Amino acid sequence: MLILAQALALVTLAATFALILLGGLVTNTGAALAVPDWPTTYGYNMFLYPWSRMIGGIFYEHSHRLVGAVVGVLTVTLAASLWRAGGRLRGLGVVAVAAVAVQGLLGGLRVVLQKDTVAIVHGCLAQAFFALLVVIALSTSRAAARPAAAVAPATRAMALAAVALVYAQIVLGALLT
Template sequence: MESAVAHRLALATLAATCVLILFGGLVTNTGAALAVPDWPSTFGHNMFLFPWSGMVGGIFYEHSHRLIGALVGVLTLGLAAALWPLGGRLRRLGLLAVTVVLAQGLLGGLRVVLLHDTLAIFHGSLAQAFFALLAAIAWLTAPRGAVAGPPIAREVQGLALLAAGLVYAQIVFGALLTHAGRVDLHLAGAVAVFVVLPIVTARLRRTGDVVAVPVARLLLGLLGIQLLLGIGSFLARFSSLWIPGEQLTVLILPVAHRLLGSLLLAATVVLAVRALTLAKKEAEQEKGSRRATDRALTIHDAVDRAPRSHAVSTGDRAPRSHVASTGDRAPRSRAASFSGHPRCEPASRRSLQ
């Protein structure tokens, strides 16, 4: 029951964060990041009491972004409370989620106050990391997450982790492109992602796992759409080609590209967590088999070392007596000659003075 409540809260927080990322993209691509110049208040009003009549233009995007962020913070606190009774890693993940969402809110506020683009890069990157964390929590609390699956080789596990890391790095490169114009990094990251992800999905689909196979197929579909959105976003920003829809399309393409990147990250994180879980189960099975083998060998050795009666025959070996012949060796006496030493001469020969 507690796990079901935690799972529902994780899904709700994940959905709210998805909307938050969507509005974050709208804030960035409409230039509304500084439409509200103060923080944590909004034009001197309490953030939650700001009149709706004033939410026009860029203020609508920026203030809505703040309100949704506050909602995500409240949901995260509720999620951490629901995860606390479950203990173990879920409790730790809940505490980590609270820490990250508080840091994210602080970064967003400092971005408004200090006017540093570097803070905007960290703010956007941390938002995606938080989204990935929520995806992992939602999966770990899901009933389907406990479904048994085939053993997965450590090589496939490493590839799944690499894929998740590459997708997140590509998202960070996207933030650098948006705020620092680093096109080169984003293009290089795109090449790496589009090389590694098809390999990972192919390897996972070969496992036949009831969870990894559909998620891998979904990931491939999202990857194809992301490629089209990326090309469209690049042309809309860096070329003079005419694009249907003009300003609306120029706004929608990068926002959709950013949002789909979040979904790609969530899918790769779910695959990585699934691979880690199956690899851990395989390691536990191998450990159990090794223990059973060691136990069987111990019993076998104990049987082999059982006391046996050995008849020791001693009649064939007669004691040998060794007679030491000493007759041939007579004791030798050494005669000391004193004739040549003056101190050893008789006293009568000494001259008396």
């Protein structure tokens, strides 16, 4: 049963990595508001927007939206596979669905409100969502089924501090961009 969850976790992780790269492209090319409406795209259903009109910044922004939708569907599918496993995995799946829904909403609010603050939160949460998917992928791996080796409390504390510092650096980078 976890074989399917593991495969879905890895595919979702890869798609999310691509989505984050696209998000960076959208931000760094100034294409964040190339599509001025949401949830539609120039009045079209997002999934029916003509490919022939996807040029320049519109291509970057609209591609980001489409890949985001794929990540959303993959995340819900992953959560459904984790639901059957129960316990901690079920909880991680629920958190992942909530996070991807918030991400979609933040992406839309960025367009509607035209606020850089929303973009910063959206970018920072993207990194946290990616980390959550890494935890899910590791938790569904064969290695997770084996008993964990003992870890000294000081080592655990240093590892958690390192994660917190790296994430703080991500947030600071987003604030200064």
